[in-house]
Amino acid sequence: MIQAFLERLGSSGLRSLRNLGQFGLFFVTTVHCSLTPPIKFQRILKQIWFIGWNSLLVICLTGLFTGMVLALQGYASLKRVGSEAFLGPLVTLSLVRELGPVLCSLMVAGRAGSAITAEIGIMRVQEQIDALELMGLNPFRYLVVPNLLASILSLPVLGMIFNIVGIFGGYLIGVRLLGLNEGTYFNEIRNYLEWNDILGGIYKLVSFGILIAWISCFKGFHASRGAEGVSAATTSAVVTTSVAILVWDYFVTSVVF
């Protein structure tokens, strides 16, 4: 019995190890294909449209409300210690360093990442990916590379928009609703926001973009067993990406800032 248990443990351990190896190899292949021609520019543009442009509305909405709630909560807290004047920097730094990149990436993972997994997964189970290969075409170049590059390019822009809209949301609440001085709000932001904050945020956004494309494409590529397999792959992609973003965020924060 102990032997059977150990065997099961060993084989599941081996399986995880193999999956991890596949996952790593998938990334290496993708990077290799991204750096060597031919690059499918049209597909990249299409995916930028899909990942970036189509996410704009939801990013603006979540950014606005995040900024607004930050201002509400921040104002209440700062008021207790008598430093309401620092509401601007509080909202801005929270957004730029942390909430902007993370929330924005989580939204994109839910909106675009899941769709990428579903699309690639359906192509896999319907043998469309095999059909591509049989035309002598590399499915990585068609399906994975465009998503990776589009994601790397879109996320920083989306994140910046999220931040700007969020700061504006903070302004609406702090200045318009709670009566803070407009000049104070923006001047203090200018005084306390540093380039390194912005750069760190961009660094996070780029790496989250890579995570979203990598995990979503991988899960779709390895989908199996019809509609049920695709739906399982989609769920797993969103969950894995979200967890990976939060874990990676911790490490980046502890190293970069």
Add this chain to the structure above:
Amino acid sequence: MIRVENLCKSLHGKTVLNDISFEVASNEFIAIIGMSGSGKSVLLKHLAGLMQADSGTIRFEGKKLNDMTTRELETLRSRMGFVFQNGALFDSMTVFDNVAFPLKERGGIGRTEILERVQGVLDQVGLSDMGHKYPSEISGGMAKRTALARALICEPDYLLFDEPTTGLDPIIRKSMLKLFKTTQARLKSTGIIVSHDIPEVFDIVHKVALLYQGSFLVFDKPEALLKSKDPIVRQFIRGDIDGPIRYN
């Protein structure tokens, strides 16, 4: 020329291909028949390199499939016209774009020529005015013919067709089979067609193989199969319910 030696494959602990060896000469057209689930699709996928054998070798013009570099494999595949049993059309593209896709990706061909060639192939498979439709908007038989058109557009040297005529009405089926024959003869391609259209398919091929329990029970001229005394062959060709083959 395609040469298969001692090919074995198990899937989920079940032996699907059991030590198959055969050869298809260039300019030869063969049919593979066999019960559904006997491994015909699996065999074709091995030939295209989409599945890896457990053991055994596959050679194209003497070169082992497993030894080919990525480039060589891509080149070989671009000379193949493969029709999947389920069509495997790109469902985000119209019929026209599906057929034009391999040509466009190959590059170096002008717009007007692509237009002419695609329209020509669509005419041949009887889909002249279906070009603007999406795969979800056409019938199963039309999807099959679109897949055929896509496989034929690049004038392949190898034709690998997995049940290309299943689900077509008798008239279209006959004209499709005729189209395969003339295309194969014109291109001097090496062809393998999986089909249940007995006896029509016997008229267009040089040899027929019956896949049974993982290997070829017979691989011979069509006339020989029709005359065969083997009870399994006879039952399969005549479609008898009683005989040595039993489902369940």
